[in-house]
Amino acid sequence: xxxxxxxxxxxxxxxxxxxxxxxxxxxxxxxxxxxxxxxxxxxxxxxxxxxxxxxxxxxxxxxxxxxxxxxxxxxxxxxxxxxxxxxxxxxxxxxxxxxxxxxxxxxxxxxxxxxxxxxxxxxxxxxxxxxxxxxxxxxxxxxxxxxxxxxxxxxxxxxxxxxxxxxxxxxxxxxxxxx
Amino acid sequence: xxxxxxxxxxxxxxxxxxxxxxxxxxxxxxxxxxxxxxxxxxxxxxxxxxxxxxxxxxxxxxxxxxxxxxxxxxxxxxxxxxxxxxxxxxxxxxxxxxxxxxxxxxxxxxxxxxxxxxxxxxxxxxxxxxxxxxxxxxxxxxxxxxxxxxxxxxxxxxxxxxxxxxxxxxxxxxxxxxxxxxxxxxxxxxxxxxxxxxxxx
Numbered sequence: 001x002x003x004x005x006x007x008x009x010x011x012x013x014x015x016x017x018x019x020x021x022x023x024x025x026x027x028x029x030x031x032x033x034x035x036x037x038x039x040x041x042x043x044x045x046x047x048x049x050x051x052x053x054x055x056x057x058x059x060x061x062x063x064x065x066x067x068x069x070x071x072x073x074x075x076x077x078x079x080x081x082x083x084x085x086x087x088x089x090x091x092x093x094x095x096x097x098x099x100x101x102x103x104x105x106x107x108x109x110x111x112x113x114x115x116x117x118x119x120x121x122x123x124x125x126x127x128x129x130x131x132x133x134x135x136x137x138x139x140x141x142x143x144x145x146x147x148x149x150x151x152x153x154x155x156x157x158x159x160x161x162x163x164x165x166x167x168x169x170x171x172x173x174x175x176x177x178x179x
Numbered sequence: 180x181x182x183x184x185x186x187x188x189x190x191x192x193x194x195x196x197x198x199x200x201x202x203x204x205x206x207x208x209x210x211x212x213x214x215x216x217x218x219x220x221x222x223x224x225x226x227x228x229x230x231x232x233x234x235x236x237x238x239x240x241x242x243x244x245x246x247x248x249x250x251x252x253x254x255x256x257x258x259x260x261x262x263x264x265x266x267x268x269x270x271x272x273x274x275x276x277x278x279x280x281x282x283x284x285x286x287x288x289x290x291x292x293x294x295x296x297x298x299x300x301x302x303x304x305x306x307x308x309x310x311x312x313x314x315x316x317x318x319x320x321x322x323x324x325x326x327x328x329x330x331x332x333x334x335x336x337x338x339x340x341x342x343x344x345x346x347x348x349x350x351x352x353x354x355x356x357x358x359x360x361x362x363x364x365x366x367x368x369x370x371x372x373x374x375x376x377x378x379x380x
Contacts, residue, residue: 018238043238043267046259053228054263057235060219060366062374083225084232088366130275 001178004029007095008037010156011066014093016040018058020051021068026097029178030068048073049080055092056084068095071133071173078140081169086141091163093156094142094171100127101175107131115134137171144171181339183208185276185316189323190246190346196376197244197273197327198236198369202229204258204283205248216372219365222347224282227256230274235262237272240377245270246328251278251310252290254298261305270330279341287341302334337379 005032011019020043023031045051048069055065069077073098085092103126104109110118116135121128137144143162145155159170182206190199201209202221209218219236221229225350233247239269254260264272279295290296299312311326311333313319319337324333349358357365 007360041238043263045263047257049225049228050231050257050263051233051259053225054235054238057232057237058239059235060232060370060373061236061239061368062377063239080231081295084228087224087362089363090366096230100328 001149001179002153002174004033004178006031006088006150006153007156007178008040008145010153012039014157014160015064016066017063018043018055018065019068020045020054020058020065021095022048022051022070022073024070024073024097024099026070026174026177027068027095038042047076049077052077052080052092053071053084055088056088059088059090066093066095068097070097070129071099072129073075075129075132075136081140081142085169089167090169091160091167092169093159093163094169095147095156096144096171096173098173098175099129100130100133103127104171121155133173141167142171144173147172148176149175180314181265181319181337182317183342184337185319186326186337186339187212188195189320190248193323193327194246195244197246198233198240198373200229200233200236200245200247202248203250203277203347204279204342205250205277206358207344207353207355209248210357212316214356216368218357219369220347220355222358223349223362227253229253230260232256233274234260234267234269234272236373237269238267241271243271243373243377244273245269246273246275246327248275248277251280251296251298253274254280255290255292255296258301260304261302261307264332265306266339269332271273272332273327273335274332275335275337278336278338281341283342283344284346287343298336299334307332307334309333311335312338 051067058065163170198217200219237245276298281287
């Protein structure tokens with residue numbers, strides 16, 4: 001698991017001006033730090049779709065936004081993400097917490113490449129949000145990497161570099177609760 | 180009710196150096212009053228998220244007014260934005276809800292709550308303190324200088340006549356400059372313009 005403090009420091013290293021998002025249990029610690037931070041402004045939204053359009057506006061205005069949402073919230077944001085970030089080629093770094101990841105790892109071993117079906121998607125011991133996360137990101141044209149623990153925090157800077165170079169968004173999937 | 184001309188002409192005269200974000204039924208008409216590089220057509224974009232985009236620009240450039248000409252159908256899609264704008268204390272954010280009670284672009288179907296929905300009341304409930312409602316051209320033209328002065332966020336509901344704008348595209352065939360290029364190209368252009376004009380803001 002990664003420390004929220006290290007993630008915040010990495011965001012500052014990349015001159016982030018605004019974090020827009022909605023908290024969940026995984027990101028709660030980072031939201032808590034951001035709520036009192038003097039350098040980065042936290043913009044709380046009522047629904048995740050708002051976050052991506054606000055981020056696009058901030059980028060047009062010359063700022064460096066980051067969106068911080070749960071994978072479920074990313075699904076909700078589909079048209080907002082497509083119609084603003086993708087269409088405008090905003091080099092946005094998205095931090096997406098990966099609800100259900102722990103159960104997903106066990107299922108992958110069991111499934112051995114089996115396609116998703118209705119039975120799997122409705123299983124009580126799995127989280128369907130996790131089952132469709134990576135496939136959705138691929139379908140929506142959002143390249144991603146993983147942030148599992150402290151040693152992965154530097155990937156945030158790598159994503160900023162990649163986003164800037166290619167003029168496209170990148171996501172980091174945060175697989176465990178921040179501490 | 181106002182005509183689109185009665186809505187847009189005074190606004191074009193008084194906008195000064197404000198950013199103006201348009202969507203839906205006023206996108207093309209606005210371009211006949213303004214060709215500023217600080218105009219942005221939220222067309223071929225995200226459905227219902229025009230006000231969010233405008234709010235983002237307002238937060239990025241707090242010294243510059245940002246006027247958003249949002250449709251009533253678009254506003255209904257993201258009512259939470261009213262709460263977010265107040266929470267964000269965007270003092271330079273001027274949100275106009277153009278209420279014609281129809282989805283004009285798709286053939287004038289009524290919006291949910293047509294004739295009943297009260298955007299001023301919704302804004303009041305969200306915490307807006309400066310709220311205006313207009314349904315005649317004279318009071319609108321007389322009050323517009325006051326609407327655009329002072330601190331926001333401001334919400335202005337303007338009732339306009341139903342129009343007949345068809346689907347909006349982005350292509351060379353469009354007469355409006357801001358519709359001739361892609362969303363990405365216009366976004367970069369506006370970003371350059373804002374950064375050049377407000378280098379320290």
